[in-house]
Amino acid sequence: MNGRPPQGFLFSACAAGIKASGKPDLALALAPEGASAAAMFTRNQVVAAPVIVGRENLRHAQGQLRALIVNAGNANCATGKQGLKAAKNVCAGVAKQLLARQIQAREYQVFPSSTGIIGVPLPVEKIHAALQDLITTAAESEQAFDEFAHAILTTDTHKKIATQSIVCGGVEAILAGVAKGAGMIHPDMATMLVYLFTDLAATPRELQQCLEEAVDQSFNNISIDGDTSTNDTVLLMASGKSGVELKAVRNQFQAAVIKICRSLAAQIVADGEGVKHVVRLRIEQARSRDEARRIAAAIANSPLVKTAWAGADPNWGRFLAAIGNSGVQINQERINIHLGEQQICRHGAAILFDQERAHRYMSEPVYDIRISLGAGSADLEFLSCDLTAEYVHINADYST
């Protein structure tokens, strides 16, 4: 990262042997004096044990956490009652070991996260064996923060970090975020994990409001392959150590959370499996934001559209058909489609356009498609990507 992490947090990471590769797979964030916290979770009805336990702990602790423990390499999902026990067991282990650093913590003040293979028991002993070192080496340095960001990855090709500073009366507060992408590879599940840390002072309720607004404007507007993981988690923790109160910088902080979430969302899409093109879909003149989102998602999740993007093919007919499939009431004759500056569909019908130029434009790694519905005044930007043969290879070429 560039610049210091927010005050009031210590970070560390190690290789606990959960990943077969031997790469770092266990990450810890400590708030020795505690932190207010808010979280959002997957909307998939099948949820992993750490999501259930994390939600429970946050409620039990009334939004006051002492630690966050994340493992990669095992999702602890579809593991039944044993899985719940394992997640609780890890939290208890962290709480117990924290005494070595004179930190008093209850088991429910520890928030667990997991990502990786599904249906395999979490190797709790390996985690326990690694905890003592993990806790004693935790530090507030940039390097420790970077190692944390690195250890939560699975199939991501690089770590994802974003930071913002908020200045109030000459005092600087920091907001820093890390993410693990939604790229998927067998036998891992698609999981998006996002952790945001700030040294502002805030209540869990204030954090929850800011977080919900930011997620609505970022992670809810991206799609790689339309699948939602059983483990998706976004957590925001505030230590209060800067001395700046959130309510004194409410708008500034909200803008910073949105900015960081958007940055991390964009990094996640760009690092999706096999992705060659990131497409910024701009839906304009929808009747509502929700309708704009449903139309964007219908386009972004259509295999025919996504393969056209892979081929840099300005096949607007596929976009139109996907819009027609969205379930949102539309008036085809009012639809206009632009590829960058060039219009490729007018009033829902064909027009002459420079195909060669369109193809060149779609060969860029990042580009814009603007779809105007002529139905209302709601706009939305949605990030998506192409579906390449490499994605299929990554997710299919596996033999039990």
Next chain:
Amino acid sequence: MNGRPPQGFLFSACAAGIKASGKPDLALALAPEGASAAAMFTRNQVVAAPVIVGRENLRHAQGQLRALIVNAGNANCATGKQGLKAAKNVCAGVAKQLLARQIQAREYQVFPSSTGIIGVPLPVEKIHAALQDLITTAAESEQAFDEFAHAILTTDTHKKIATQSIVCGGVEAILAGVAKGAGMIHPDMATMLVYLFTDLAATPRELQQCLEEAVDQSFNNISIDGDTSTNDTVLLMASGKSGVELKAVRNQFQAAVIKICRSLAAQIVADGEGVKHVVRLRIEQARSRDEARRIAAAIANSPLVKTAWAGADPNWGRFLAAIGNSGVQINQERINIHLGEQQICRHGAAILFDQERAHRYMSEPVYDIRISLGAGSADLEFLSCDLTAEYVHINADYST
């Protein structure tokens, strides 16, 4: 086809030059003395001109048709008012040329269908130039029927035909169906066209009831890539020439229509682009048929599931996550999953199973996955297929 086509129909086909390849692309079915008809159309809100005109004509003609004209190579979709005019123009041309065979027909007694490239004006002149020959050569032979079935194809690798005979008081009536698959290739749209012909005597209303029931039990339970075309059409025509009344053989006929639609649906899935595995998804113990269908579709349209199928990977965690994404309320702990005879998930969690055997089983071209929800008593069989790198190549490797 095996056996004779139903009486009261004449068929023909030719290469009118609509397809750049020069392959047959224009097909005609005549009912010289008229036929009752019923139809179902795409639920996509963006619909092609022939769908609009076909629906209108059927209403105008009060379900009594004289002819069906189908072109492949051009979808006449997103072609605006010109497209509507073109579709009507073709119908008018057919009606006019029918006089050469002493058949009196009004323009609205001709039903038009199109499949192929989107957004390109229909070459009406080429069609007009071919009509005279098409009409004068129309015949009731098996060969003519086969040629009809062949000319409606686009990216299909072979023609799709199914027939059933219905015997009543020693008299045989025939039901014969042809289909064009939902496989897609640039620059074509995904289009499913299905035409059923029978020499039973029936009212349009009786036909409509039978057709809706059959479509609900067949074409509504298949998915190749989750995209719905702008041109999808299923048409059933009855000439009455056998002398057998539908109402005398109601149940037998309904069963025959279902059987033919299921056969054509299976042929369509098996011939999907790049398809290596056809998966028969059996959803059991759902609360309703509709919920079973939504769960089946969520599984069948998940790229992660479809790529696991491509890799013959018994990755039941992906199935479970897709079920959790279906929007249907589920109880994870009641879900059991079988791969053929072998159980691979019990009570929504991992169990030990023979991975090697499961992989071998999933390497077969057609196999069964049975998912029991433990929620109710509704069952459903749904046909789907894998998503292969070849699908991506077919749909992406195109340069304007």
